[in-house]
């Protein structure tokens with residue numbers, strides 16, 4: 001076995017040197033993996049808090065591979081300080097491009113200025129930053145979270161008509177763009193319906209355990225909950241556990257609206273435990289690699305690239321599930 005490997009390695013070296021003589025050095029250099037035109041991307045991910053995030057990470061890793069981009073990947077465990085450290089280390093390593101999904105919206109200006117000074121372009125994916133200075137990043141690729149919140153609210157307005165409706169809200173990570181915007185969009189959509197009241201609202205940090213814990217507390221202090229609006233599927237799935245443990249039927253006694261449409265969420269929707277899901281696509285990898293290549297080639301990229309998304313009812317979930325990619 002070892003002999004075979006050695007023989008193959010010797011052959012490769014030989015072919016490499018022969019190829020160099022014969023003018024085929026591009027083959028040799030790409031085999032060596034060190035050709036200078038390979039793009040290196042440093043990616044600072046939020047964490048691994050949800051099914052959405054897992055699908056997003058997979059998409060980025062697969063797309064980088066397909067595009068021949070060398071990916072340096074870090075997981076910040078939902079902490080801004082870790083993301084800032086990762087970005088600083090990418091600057092030190094002199095990567096060609098930095099991409100990241102900012103865990104919260106504010107507090108990025110100084111580290112982004114450091115990247116700018118080092119002439120390393122930055123691309124935002126998934127979540128936005130709240131900064132006056134738009135020159136600190138090339139583009140922001142991701143969903144319109146306000147629109148997602150609106151779609152959730154509009155469905156509820158249609159669904160309940162003039163019936164008195166008490167809503168509890170499971171918010172995403174405090175200060176995160178999708179938490180702020182999904183709250184605002186929803187509020188806007190229900191603002192013309194005084195019969196719909198948000199009676200309690202708290203963060204579940206986009207995790208299943210967070211959703212479950214907050215829902216348990218909500219159920220204890222509010223006897224009259226009609227609807228749960230969860231900012232992502234995972235928190236909605238946690239809420240289902242809490243509702244069932246309290247002896248109620250999710251989807252019937254208490255209706256549930258979520259955002260994301262990842263597999264587990266779609267399954268619960270098809271099973272009648274969730275009532276409506278607003279889609280948020282995590283498959284941002286291809287667009288990210290494409291934007292990185294364009295930026296580094298000096299081509300124009302749009303400052304804002306919005307992901308296309310739909311919504312699902314229970315019937316639509318049954319139909320869509322077999323071909324869902326995430």
Ligand code: GYE
Pocket residue numbers: 049050051052053126127178206231232233234259260280
């Ligand atoms: O909805 C949630 C995840 O930023 C859009 O983060 C993303 C959100 C997604 O943890 O599940």
